Amino acid sequence: MNQHEIRFIEMQKALKKHKYKVTPQRLAILKILAYNISHPKIDEIYEILRKTFPTTSPATVYKTVAVLKELNEVLEIQYSDKGNRYDGLTPIPHPHICCTVCNKVFDIQAINFDDLINKMEKETGFEIHHVRMDVNGICQECRNDP
Amino acid sequence: MNQHEIRFIEMQKALKKHKYKVTPQRLAILKILAYNISHPKIDEIYEILRKTFPTTSPATVYKTVAVLKELNEVLEIQYSDKGNRYDGLTPIPHPHICCTVCNKVFDIQAINFDDLINKMEKETGFEIHHVRMDVNGICQECRNDP
DNA sequence: ATACGTGCAAATACTTTGCAGGCTT
DNA sequence: AAGCCTGCAAAGTATTTGCACGTAT
Numbered sequence A, B: 001m002n003q004h005e006i007r008f009i010e011m012q013k014a015l016k017k018h019k020y021k022v023t024p025q026r027l028a029i030l031k032i033l034a035y036n037i038s039h040p041k042i043d044e045i046y047e048i049l050r051k052t053f054p055t056t057s058p059a060t061v062y063k064t065v066a067v068l069k070e071l072n073e074v075l076e077i078q079y080s081d082k083g084n085r086y087d088g089l090t091p092i093p094h095p096h097i098c099c100t101v102c103n104k105v106f107d108i109q110a111i112n113f114d115d116l117i118n119k120m121e122k123e124t125g126f127e128i129h130h131v132r133m134d135v136n137g138i139c140q141e142c143r144n145d146p
Numbered sequence C: 001a002t003a004c005g006t007g008c009a010a011a012t013a014c015t016t017t018g019c020a021g022g023c024t025t
Numbered sequence D: 001a002a003g004c005c006t007g008c009a010a011a012g013t014a015t016t017t018g019c020a021c022g023t024a025t
Helices: A004-018 A026-036 A042-052 A060-068 A115-122 A140-144 B005-019 B022-035 B041-053 B059-072 B113-124 B142-146
Strands: A075-077 A086-087 A097-099 A105-107 A125-139 B075-077 B085-087 B096-101 B104-109 B127-138
Touching: A004 A026, A026 A042, A026 A060, A026 A105, A042 A060, A115 A125, B005 B022, B005 B059, B022 B041, B022 B059, B041 B059, B113 B127
Parallel strands: A097 A125, B096 B127
Antiparallel strands: A075 A086, A097 A105, A125 B127, B075 B085, B096 B104
């Protein structure tokens, strides 16, 4: 079982556990979020969903995503100008780096996130709940291969 | 000369250098951005500006901030739900921490961001162009004062 | 003097809400 | 059977644009 299947199942379980109904529309949205590595926007999810449910509306997508957000089954990445993006694959905050040329996404292993959080809590006096870190640039391959 | 005065002057220079007119309204907005450490939102800037210019409008604030953004004299921190915030004091990307109770935004000085970026470039082979780091939690004041 | 800036209002884009009928549990 | 879910439309909210008048250079 790969990570996509795992997430698809996990999200369904989360809905059931919290007494949310698992409708065909919701299943389709879950599948899009579980199998898509590109952090889709609401309207991208909506466009894919329309292929199976031609009469659906963006409101349905917004409502289902809101539920998943509440259950921490999807990570919302806020962009006020480009439209928010949603990550259903790794809904816990994690640093990732995205190549602006080939759009491949890599995890960043180098940084000790826990260390960093401890340091920040000490300095700021905050009780830290959530860390968001997005890095953009050009990857090795695309730099060598113009 | 403290950092606030320095930024106030720098922003004025940037406007003049690029042939933008320095109007009383713009001067007032520059001053708000240079002296405010709480990363104000457009409507917060607008409310302060109204005290001196009772007939001004949000559009004027948006337009001036857009110019400063273009000149890299202000950093836009995007929040799709809470409204964007603007940092005129440190207009290069740097980590922010936002209290989920009082919504105030602070800078994080403790971690050496340049170091971090170097480390990431070395490990990933990326040429890094942009880093966004947002931290959420509860600030000291709100923890003491429930 | 002239071109740019201001500030009103209308337009746009994104997201949320209200509601009637349908479907999951 | 009961209540949540869907999907349409309308309402919010944040931001941008158009335009006539005023002002900085």
